Amino acid sequence: EAGVVQSPRYKIIEKKQPVAFWCNPISGHNTLYWYRQNLGQGPELLIRYENEEAVDDSQLPKDRFSAERLKGVDSTLKIQPAELGDSAVYLCASSLYGAGEGRETQYFGPGTRLLVL
Amino acid sequence: AQKITQTQPGMFVQEKEAVTLDCTYDTSDPSYGLFWYKQPSSGEMIFLIYQGSYDQQNATEGRYSLNFQKARKSANLVISASQLGDSAMYFCAMREGGYSSASKIIFGSGTRLSIRP
Numbered sequence: 222e223a224g225v226v227q228s229p230r231y232k233i234i235e236k237k238q239p240v241a242f243w244c245n246p247i248s249g250h251n252t253l254y255w256y257r258q259n260l261g262q263g264p265e266l267l268i269r270y271e272n273e274e275a276v277d278d279s280q281l282p283k284d285r286f287s288a289e290r291l292k293g294v295d296s297t298l299k300i301q302p303a304e305l306g307d308s309a310v311y312l313c314a315s316s317l318y319g320a321g322e323g324r325e326t327q328y329f330g331p332g333t334r335l336l337v338l
Numbered sequence: 339a340q341k342i343t344q345t346q347p348g349m350f351v352q353e354k355e356a357v358t359l360d361c362t363y364d365t366s367d368p369s370y371g372l373f374w375y376k377q378p379s380s381g382e383m384i385f386l387i388y389q390g391s392y393d394q395q396n397a398t399e400g401r402y403s404l405n406f407q408k409a410r411k412s413a414n415l416v417i418s419a420s421q422l423g424d425s426a427m428y429f430c431a432m433r434e435g436g437y438s439s440a441s442k443i444i445f446g447s448g449t450r451l452s453i454r455p
Contacts (some may be wrong), residue, residue, distance in 0.1 A: 254443075263342075263429050263445030264383070310381060326373070327443065329383035 223248070225330035227313050233336045239301035242333045246294070246315030253290060254327060255298050256312040264312055270296065271318055303337045310334050341365065342432050342446035350452050351420050358405070359415040359449045361430035370434040372413040374404065377427040377448070386428075389413060417451075425453045 226245040234240050246253050251272050256264035267286065269277040272293040281288065285304070290296040300307055314327040343362045351357040363372065374386040389397045389404045397404040405414040417424055430446040 261448075263431075263447050265445070266443060312383065314383070326385055326388055328385060329375075331380070331382045334381070 225313055225315055225328055227311075227330035227333055229333055230331060231334045231336075233338065234303055235338050236305055237302040239299065240303050240335065241300075242298045242311050242313075242335075244296045244298070244313030244330060246296075246313070247328055250315035250317050250328075251293065252316045252318045253296050254314040254316075255288060255296070256314065258310045258312055258332070260309070267298070300335075303335075305337050308335055308337045341434075341444045342430055344430055344446040344449050346449045347447075348450045348452070350454055352454050353422060354419055356416060356418045357420050357424075357451065359417075359428050359430075359451065361413045361415065361446060363411050363413060363430075363432050365411075365432065365434045367434045370432055372404070372406070373431040373433070373443075374402070374413075374415045375429045375431065375445075376424075377429060379426070383429070387415065420453050422453050422455060425451060427451075 225247055228243050232240055253270040255267040257267055258264040266280055268275055268281045268288050270290045273290050285302060286300055288296060288298045298311060310332040312329055312332045314329045316327045341364050345360055370391045372389045376384045376386055387397050387399045387402045387404050389406045396406050401418045403416045405416055413430060415428060427448045427450050429448045431443055433443045
């Protein structure tokens with residue numbers, strides 16, 4: 222079974238440029254998460270989807286970040302315009318809602334390492 | 339206030355020895371879940387073990403076990419017979435809010451484990 226797929230794996234852009242990340246979750250997983258992980262820290266949730274609905278986007282900087290999951294499967298996270306402080310690893314994870322109390326184990330993709338110059 | 343606290347930024351352990359990675363958490367919710375993830379230098383977050391707040395027994399998965407002390411709000415990870423491949427960052431995480439769309443997953447700051455040959 223294929224895991225969570227993310228692309229690109231690495232991205233280098235200049236500040237003020239736009240950038241987009243793509244994620245394809247594990248087949249059948251209805252919940253999808255985007256995290257940002259700064260160097261030396263744990264991941265921080267940006268947005269969580271249940272199917273195509275964003276159920277928690279409280280940590281998403283909405284002035285420059287946007288995300289979509291139109292058909293409830295794959296998802297895109299966009300930053301426009303990027304700032305120096307956006308340099309981080311962007312992780313996508315998926316899980317199966319309804320797997321049983323507490324069994325919402327998240328499985329992560331390899332991440333996209335973003336460097337903003 | 340920190341929800342998840344990992345007090346050991348780094349640890350060195352001799353190969354084949356057991357190691358305990360500390361994690362304390364803070365929640366007033368009676369229903370929550372605790373997770374441990376491993377992040378090697380490649381960057382991917384690998385799920386290791388899960389403990390539910392209502393689970394009566396400590397979780398075990400192969401060489402991994404979770405020492406769950408509910409009254410102390412402690413969920414330490416124990417790795418028996420450590421191997422060189424165990425060298426990585428280890429993150430403790432908590433899901434609180436019950437199994438609902440309001441559930442949040444919060445990660446600690448991690449512990450870097452280095453295994454000496």
